[in-house]
Amino acid sequence: MSRKTGIMHQTWRQGVSLPENKLLFWRLGTSDLYVKKEGEVWNILTDIDPGGKPAWQFEKPAGRDPAGKWESYFVGSMETIKLVPIVPDRPLVLKPVNAVKLLPGRTVTFYFGIPLWIRLTSQRGSVSTSIRDIPLNTFSQIWFGDPFGGELCYSLDISLSTQFLHVAVTPCTSLCKVRIKNGSTALLDLQKICLHTEYYTIFEKDGMLWTDELIYQFRGEGQSSQINYTRKPPKESEGAKLLTSPRVPPTQNIIKRSFGILKDFAG
Amino acid sequence: MDLLKNLNIAELFTPENLITIAEIVVIIVGGFLAVKIVAGIVKRIIRKKVTPQVLMLITKSITYLGFFVVLLYALNKMGVQLAAILGAAGVVGIALGIASQESLSNMISGVFLISEKPFEIGDIITVGDKTGIIMSIDLLSVKMRTFDNLFIRIPNEKLINTEVTTITRFPIRRMDFNLSVAYKDDLQKVQEVLFSIAKQNPLCLDEPEPLLLFKNFGESGIELLFAVWFEKSQYLAVKNNVFMEIKTRFEREGIEIPFPHVTLYSGSGTGPFPVKTVSKSTRK
Numbered sequence: 001m002s003r004k005t006g007i008m009h010q011t012w013r014q015g016v017s018l019p020e021n022k023l024l025f026w027r028l029g030t031s032d033l034y035v036k037k038e039g040e041v042w043n044i045l046t047d048i049d050p051g052g053k054p055a056w057q058f059e060k061p062a063g064r065d066p067a068g069k070w071e072s073y074f075v076g077s078m079e080t081i082k083l084v085p086i087v088p089d090r091p092l093v094l095k096p097v098n099a100v101k102l103l104p105g106r107t108v109t110f111y112f113g114i115p116l117w118i119r120l121t122s123q124r125g126s127v128s129t130s131i132r133d134i135p136l137n138t139f140s141q142i143w144f145g146d147p148f149g150g151e152l153c154y155s156l157d158i159s160l161s162t163q164f165l166h167v168a169v170t171p172c173t174s175l176c177k178v179r180i181k182n183g184s185t186a187l188l189d190l191q192k193i194c195l196h197t198e199y200y201t202i203f204e205k206d207g208m209l210w211t212d213e214l215i216y217q218f219r220g221e222g223q224s225s226q227i228n229y230t231r232k233p234p235k236e237s238e239g240a241k242l243l244t245s246p247r248v249p250p251t252q253n254i255i256k257r258s259f260g261i262l263k264d265f266a267g
Numbered sequence: 268m269d270l271l272k273n274l275n276i277a278e279l280f281t282p283e284n285l286i287t288i289a290e291i292v293v294i295i296v297g298g299f300l301a302v303k304i305v306a307g308i309v310k311r312i313i314r315k316k317v318t319p320q321v322l323m324l325i326t327k328s329i330t331y332l333g334f335f336v337v338l339l340y341a342l343n344k345m346g347v348q349l350a351a352i353l354g355a356a357g358v359v360g361i362a363l364g365i366a367s368q369e370s371l372s373n374m375i376s377g378v379f380l381i382s383e384k385p386f387e388i389g390d391i392i393t394v395g396d397k398t399g400i401i402m403s404i405d406l407l408s409v410k411m412r413t414f415d416n417l418f419i420r421i422p423n424e425k426l427i428n429t430e431v432t433t434i435t436r437f438p439i440r441r442m443d444f445n446l447s448v449a450y451k452d453d454l455q456k457v458q459e460v461l462f463s464i465a466k467q468n469p470l471c472l473d474e475p476e477p478l479l480l481f482k483n484f485g486e487s488g489i490e491l492l493f494a495v496w497f498e499k500s501q502y503l504a505v506k507n508n509v510f511m512e513i514k515t516r517f518e519r520e521g522i523e524i525p526f527p528h529v530t531l532y533s534g535s536g537t538g539p540f541p542v543k544t545v546s547k548s549t550r551k
Contacts, residue, residue, distance in 0.1 A: 140466070142473045143496065148437045152498055155473045 012204060012243055015080030015123040018042065025060035026083070028118055029136040029172060034066045035081060035120075042073045042081070044120065046134050056171045073131055079122045084244050085172055085209055086119040086133060087197035091153040093142050094193040096160050102188040102218075107181045111164035113173040114197065114211065115139075115156070119244070136172055144194050153194060160190075164236055174202055174209040177234040184220040196227070198247040203233040205240035287344065294341045302333030319388040320381050320404040327406075369424070370407060376423035377406040385426075386433045393432040394421060439472065440499050442506060444513065447488040449523035454481065454489070460520050464512045465495050470505050472496040488525035 018024065018037035026033040032047040045066045092114065102108055115137045121128040139154035161167050164175055176195070182188040193216075200211040213234040217226040233240040306329045314322060343349055364371060381404060386392050390401050392411065397419055399411035408420045434440075448457050458479055465477040478494040493513075497505040517524055 138469055140469055140473045141471075141498070143439050143475060143498075147439055147475070150438070152438070 012084060015082040017080050025058065027055050027057045029054045029170060031134060031136050033134060040074055040076050042075045043070045044073060045070045054170065075122045079124050082121045082123045082128060084119045084121060085116040085202055086244050087200050087247060088117055088154055089133065091151060092195045092197050093144050093153040093155050094158045094195060095155060096190055097157055100160055100190040102180060102182045102190065104182055104185050104187065107179060109177065109179045110160040110162060111167050111175060111177055112158050112160055113167050113169045114176050116172045116174050174211050176211045177213045179215045181217045183217045186221060188218050199229050201231055201242065201246050202244040203237060203240035204243040205237045208237065210234060210237045210240055291341050291344050294344060295337060298337030299334065302330055302337060305333065306330045324381055373407045373423045376427040379427060380404060380423055385431055391434040393434060394429055435499050438499055439496055441494050441496050444493045446493055447485060447490050447525055449488050449525045452522050456520065457522055460516050460522065461493050464509060464516055468508055468512065470497055470501045470508065487527055
């Protein structure tokens, strides 16, 4: 279990001044990011290698050259570049590796890691402008819900743990604490859990990333679940500071159909 | 000519008449402008609340009705007897109605299409052997653009009476690949290869799960259906990627895609041409 997550700590907090005509490199998991400043133009190239060995480093290994299509952004002068972690652009459907069932009326707390993306921003004073989002993982996709009213999500096979110290994390994984209440009279079979990550806030403490604590209340099969976004870090990371705001600001409680049951509509 | 001779310009352009003419011009110009502004405001207010075709129907109704009222008011100001005009309009309306039964039928069909909403602007539909993107749904006809950039106008009445397939109605679709493998091939291996193709392609959805159905013991091989689900906008990418991947993986795994062989005879008096398949290494 790797807990060495602090390598990105400075990067999240501080912008990097781009030297003129010098190639900057970041290895972020299995993605390589190259940035080169030429006057007021930033040339950016990302190269994702899904089969590559994940690594986190800021120095370009010898012999590795950028391959792919560069994109040029007219940013302006006197700006710094900043990388910030951000949740993926679609909801995540967690598929527990082991069958997990929750008895009626019971509550359980799970911890797991959410793989994050990187948002590239330009920073001028206190104003940051988003340039582009870089996915660090290639997720498979899943349709959550019925074929006409569901939503497209990323699929993630995951181990649910009741202790956060057992969750394996990388520098760009956010720990997530979810409390699930089975408010129905039936057994809750957690085959799939849909996380609407677009409402998640990311906090940081000592190099560890956390999302806000979530409370899901299951009301019965086929019913909508009530989701409470606490919008503050869990007590395990007390004092953590806000790093990234949600993609979509959440309302007080969001009713979403969050627990999936396997439905065979493939035929 | 006598009429023109008798026309007294000086009498026509008296100050009172000039004022009336000015009023009529103001009524027509101002009225038309006001109608356009009202239609624009209504359009802006309800734009996000209704579908594009309902929006179009409402704005056109407001515009035409508004223009009609402005015109009637202007005619009234000119001193024209409206009762007579409306009476004549009734008679003309009946005559036009009889003469344009098909147009009326199309209009009524158009109202049904708009209320029933079998498709919307931007949807891809198939009518008969034509497939295209809906450009507009008007009172008389539906306009669509085919993928080879042809413009097609389909009368609404035809759409009401014909089977229409709305391809983009649902957000996800299933793509079917009808395949055939040789009798000698291991079907378990075929299944594993096909499912791994779907699993490794990020555009193929994990759920609904890919489908594999062994259909028939065919003439040349075992026929099967392999189907993957995808998000509707990814049609081309999924079709090409999965197609190429099936061919590549089958070749790599030694799974044969059988096809009928044809033996040529040069005439009734000759035997068949000898045909032999050779591998690359033995080819000269």
